[in-house]
Amino acid sequence: MISDVFFPRINGVSTSIESFRRQLVALGHRVTLLCPAYPADQPGAGTIDVVENGVVRIPSRKAPLDREDRLMRWSALMREAQGLAEENVDVVHVQTPFIAHYAGRRIAGKLGVPVVETYHTFFEEYADKYVPVFPSSWLRGLARRWSRGQCNDIDRLVVPSAPMQASLTNYGVKTPMTVIPTGISIAPPASPSDTTAFRDRHAIPREAPLLLYVGRVAWEKNIEVLLDMLPTVLEQHPSAILTIAGEGPARDALKGRAEKAGLAASVRWLGYLNRETELPATYAAADLFVFASISETQGLVILEALAQATPVVAVAEMGTRDVLDETGGCRVVANTPAAFSEAINALLDDEAERERLSAAARPYARRWSSEAMTENLLKVYRELVPANP
Numbered sequence: 001m002i003s004d005v006f007f008p009r010i011n012g013v014s015t016s017i018e019s020f021r022r023q024l025v026a027l028g029h030r031v032t033l034l035c036p037a038y039p040a041d042q043p044g045a046g047t048i049d050v051v052e053n054g055v056v057r058i059p060s061r062k063a064p065l066d067r068e069d070r071l072m073r074w075s076a077l078m079r080e081a082q083g084l085a086e087e088n089v090d091v092v093h094v095q096t097p098f099i100a101h102y103a104g105r106r107i108a109g110k111l112g113v114p115v116v117e118t119y120h121t122f123f124e125e126y127a128d129k130y131v132p133v134f135p136s137s138w139l140r141g142l143a144r145r146w147s148r149g150q151c152n153d154i155d156r157l158v159v160p161s162a163p164m165q166a167s168l169t170n171y172g173v174k175t176p177m178t179v180i181p182t183g184i185s186i187a188p189p190a191s192p193s194d195t196t197a198f199r200d201r202h203a204i205p206r207e208a209p210l211l212l213y214v215g216r217v218a219w220e221k222n223i224e225v226l227l228d229m230l231p232t233v234l235e236q237h238p239s240a241i242l243t244i245a246g247e248g249p250a251r252d253a254l255k256g257r258a259e260k261a262g263l264a265a266s267v268r269w270l271g272y273l274n275r276e277t278e279l280p281a282t283y284a285a286a287d288l289f290v291f292a293s294i295s296e297t298q299g300l301v302i303l304e305a306l307a308q309a310t311p312v313v314a315v316a317e318m319g320t321r322d323v324l325d326e327t328g329g330c331r332v333v334a335n336t337p338a339a340f341s342e343a344i345n346a347l348l349d350d351e352a353e354r355e356r357l358s359a360a361a362r363p364y365a366r367r368w369s370s371e372a373m374t375e376n377l378l379k380v381y382r383e384l385v386p387a388n389p
Contacts, residue, residue, distance in 0.1 A: 002104045003095035006035035006055070009068055010044040010247075010272055011216055012300055013120045016160075016182040017095055018050065023183070023374035025054070032087065034080060034103075036060035036070040043068050043247055044272040056080055068248075072099050081107045089113055090385045095120065097150050105153065114155040114384040119168065122295050122318055123147060144171050151175050156380055160298040161319035178380050181322065183370030184303045187276075189362070190284035198278075198285045202243070202268055209233075209240040209348050212286035212310070214279065214301045215293070217248035222292040222315075225337055227258050227267070232341035234266060237348050242290075245270045245282055283308035287354065288347060290314065294335055299323050306330070307365040311357035313343050323368075329361025 001021065007014045021031050037057035038045070058077050060070035077099070084107065094104035094117040101117065108115035123143040151157055151173040159165045160181045168177065199206055211233070215221055226242060233240050244254075244267065251269065258267045273279050283289065289305035291314035298319035302312050312330045314320055324330045331347065333339040347354050 001031060001093045001095060002034040002100045002107070004036065004072065004098045004100045005069065005096060006033065007048040007050045008038055008042045008045040009036075009070075010048065012182070012296075012298070013095060014048075015275075015300055016118070016120065019182050019184070019370045020374055020377060021054070022051075023370045024378075027374065027378075029378075030054070030087075032056060032084070032089075034058055034072075034077065034100075036072050038070060047272045047274045047278075049274070049276055066249075072103075074099065074103070077103050078106075081110075085111060091116060091381050093118070094154070097121075097123075097147070101150055116156045116158060116380060116384070117151070117154045118158040118160070119147070119151060119164065120160065120297055122164065122167065122297055124167075148172050156384060158377065158380065161322040163318050163321055164297050167318075178376070180373055180376045180380070181298050181319075181368060182300055183373030184300060184307060184365065184368055185370055186307050186362075186366055187280045190281040190308060194281035195285035198281045202270065204241050204243070204268065204285075205239060207239070209237045209288075210286045211240060211242045211288050211290050211344065212245065212282065212305070213243070213290055214245045214273075214282070214304070215291075217244060217246050217251040217254065219250045220293065220295045221248075221250075222294055222335070223250065223254055224257065225292040225335065225340060226290055227254065227261065227263065229337035229340040229344070230263055230266060231261065232337070233344050233348075234263075236345045240348070241266055241268060243268045243270060243282075243286070245273050245279070247272050279304065280308055283310050286310050288313055288344060290340065290344065291320070292335060292340065293320070294318065296320050302330075303365050303368050306361040309358045309362045311347065311354055311361060313340060313347070325364060327360065328364030329357045331357070 005013050024031050031054050033055045037060050058072040060072050063069040063071050089111050091113055092104050092108040092115045094101050124140045148171045152175055157175045157177045158180050159177050162179055165177050165179055230242050283305045289310045289312045294317035296319045302323050305312055306329050315335045316324045316332045324332050331343050333343045
């Protein structure tokens with residue numbers, strides 16, 4: 001595998017890579033991951049426990065205008081790749097479309113093996129958030145052409161959702177695609193003492209209705225909709241708290257927006273939390289998990305919330321459309337503050353309905369286990385790699 005991002009850089013791509021990598025190794029396969037080295041002060045460092053066996057860290061430099069991402073140094077990457085010829089590599093799996101894509105293509109060509117790529121990110125929806133000086137239509141068109149060229153330059157494409165597959169087909173992608181969502185590890189339910197300790201640690205009253213968002217604090221996550229719905233929720237539930245767990249480039253602006261709206265006392269900004277030791281209790285402590293992103297390729301945090309039996313109120317767009325199921329602990333709403341506040345107020349007023357959704361959530365999340373998804377990925381590899389005679 002080769003990727004421009006990996007832990008301690010925290011995002012859905014890193015999570016996906018680690019989920020598949022860990023399960024492939026557990027099944028007896030050998031996985032080498034080429035990814036950037038990060039500085040000791042990398043945001044999120046210390047919040048993820050990663051076994052480094054098989055992880056090759058490539059010297060890197062800062063990415064322009066981005067304190068979280070790194071650019072692998074091409075010469076160092078090519079030197080490291082030379083040793084792969086002795087490892088009997090069967091397939092190269094590219095995880096990101098930047099340096100990793102071009103390096104992965106070159107490495108696969110030199111080794112004479114097929115190349116698979118996972119299209120994790122819906123760049124058409126992201127481009128104008130980060131380069132706002134250019135017209136949105138121009139940036140979207142550029143993102144489509146770039147994605148089409150890269151996706152048609154590989155042997156097999158993995159996509160995390162059916163809507164993403166449809167979008168790439170509309171772009172003109174001809175490479176065979178297989179829909180394989182990232183699986184999740186079903187952690188044991190957090191104990192009541194753990195959830196109480198979480199509330200106490202963050203000064204959240206034990207009886208206060210708690211709404212939770214987990215993920216990147218970035219513009220494409222549409223967090224402003226969650227802030228804008230909060231005043232209407234507070235009219236009916238004055239002690240309600242919205243908790244934002246994560247970091248990202250929009251945090252300062254969104255925090256300022258909340259303060260300007262008089263919401264500072266009702267919003268907690270928690271930063272990064274350890275996925276294995278802190279997040280389970282965080283999910284379980286919440287009354288509702290709320291998610292307004294319209295650009296997700298899957299929405300792993302939704303499944304993680306459901307795995308802790310926390311009901312979800314979310315927008316069903318792109319990848320979350322595949323995940324959200326109203327028979328599986330979810331409420332699907334329109335992408336407006338009014339729709340969110342109406343659904344949230346109704347559920348906070350109806351404890352029996354919340355309990356019904358909670359009971360359905362964990363069994364539904366089990367359908368998306370990392371074991372099942374990794375078996376699907378292995379089928380793709382086996383189709384590309386002939387069995388040894």
